[in-house]
Amino acid sequence: MTETQALSVVARNEHEIVMTRVFAAPRHLVFAALTEPGLLRRWYGPHGHRLVVCEIDLRVGGDWRYVVRAPDGSEMVLRGTYTEITPPVRLVHTELNEDCWAADGVDATVTYELTERSEKTLLTTTSWYPSTETRDNVLRSGMERGVGQAYSKLEEALESVDREVSA
Amino acid sequence: MEARGYSTVDERLDVTFAALADPTRRAILARLTRGEASVLELTEPFAMSQPAISKHLKVLERAGLVSRGRDAQRRPCRLEPVALRAATEWLEGYRRFWSESFERLDEVLNDLSDVGDEQTGGTK
Numbered sequence: 001m002t003e004t005q006a007l008s009v010v011a012r013n014e015h016e017i018v019m020t021r022v023f024a025a026p027r028h029l030v031f032a033a034l035t036e037p038g039l040l041r042r043w044y045g046p047h048g049h050r051l052v053v054c055e056i057d058l059r060v061g062g063d064w065r066y067v068v069r070a071p072d073g074s075e076m077v078l079r080g081t082y083t084e085i086t087p088p089v090r091l092v093h094t095e096l097n098e099d100c101w102a103a104d105g106v107d108a109t110v111t112y113e114l115t116e117r118s119e120k121t122l123l124t125t126t127s128w129y130p131s132t133e134t135r136d137n138v139l140r141s142g143m144e145r146g147v148g149q150a151y152s153k154l155e156e157a158l159e160s161v162d163r164e165v166s167a
Numbered sequence: 168m169e170a171r172g173y174s175t176v177d178e179r180l181d182v183t184f185a186a187l188a189d190p191t192r193r194a195i196l197a198r199l200t201r202g203e204a205s206v207l208e209l210t211e212p213f214a215m216s217q218p219a220i221s222k223h224l225k226v227l228e229r230a231g232l233v234s235r236g237r238d239a240q241r242r243p244c245r246l247e248p249v250a251l252r253a254a255t256e257w258l259e260g261y262r263r264f265w266s267e268s269f270e271r272l273d274e275v276l277n278d279l280s281d282v283g284d285e286q287t288g289g290t291k
Binding site: 029 | 258265
């Protein structure tokens with residue numbers, strides 16, 4: 001029951017990041033986990049980050065807003081608007097991350113597609129960015145987060161270098 | 168793009184990714200994973216002139232993905248795995264970033280499935 005499913009991530013064409021992952025559950029449950037705040041709070045937020053605010057107005061034109069808190073206490077606001085809701089098959093929303101340098105203050109479009117086969121669900125998450133540069137920066141920020149603490153230490157080190165240089 | 172020193176990991180990656188963006192250059196790298204080769208050997212499978220292939224090799228060299236041997240005549244090309252690994256880790260970091268969340272989602276779905284089973288006639 002604890003088989004680990006492989007997550008695949010690819011950069012597709014000039015605009016997209018495509019993630020695919022199989023879940024051992026029917027797709028109506030996966031759809032619920034993507035759209036119900038009580039469930040999202042239990043899983044969303046990587047690497048020690050916690051979803052502390054999760055507001056969802058699940059209708060076309062309705063807004064969503066997440067606040068993600070990092071282990072160091074800093075917070076990041078993610079928000080957007082639902083543009084397509086077809087349970088349990090497809091969900092589309094815009095996504096704006098104002099606190100992330102990588103996202104550059106532009107709206108991404110995130111599309112979730114759920115395909116069910118013998119009680120399992122293939123979830124395909126496609127994030128579309130208006131420019132290749134933004135797309136690549138977002139991928140790169142993932143690398144930095146992946147490095148985690150090492151990265152924040154690097155940042156501190158760079159800041160002190162910066163002070164020394166400008167002093 | 169000019170050859171120069173790279174001050175940050177990011178700049179280095181920019182150059183690496185620009186080098187990897189071209190299908191011919193990726194094919195050259197794929198060939199080199201099987202062992203070193205001369206420019207002539209690398210030219211053979213492509214419908215391209217030797218100067219065109221040499222140009223691609225220069226881009227790969229500048230990105231640190233390929234190095235050239237000293238043998239004056241052959242100057243064999245070989246893969247530099249470290250730069251290539253840095254480039255793949257780029258996607259890997261993003262993947263790891265999400266895979267943790269999705270592992271928690273597995274647990275949530277597992278709980279939901281159990282509840283569903285009980286409701287639809289699971290007996291205890």
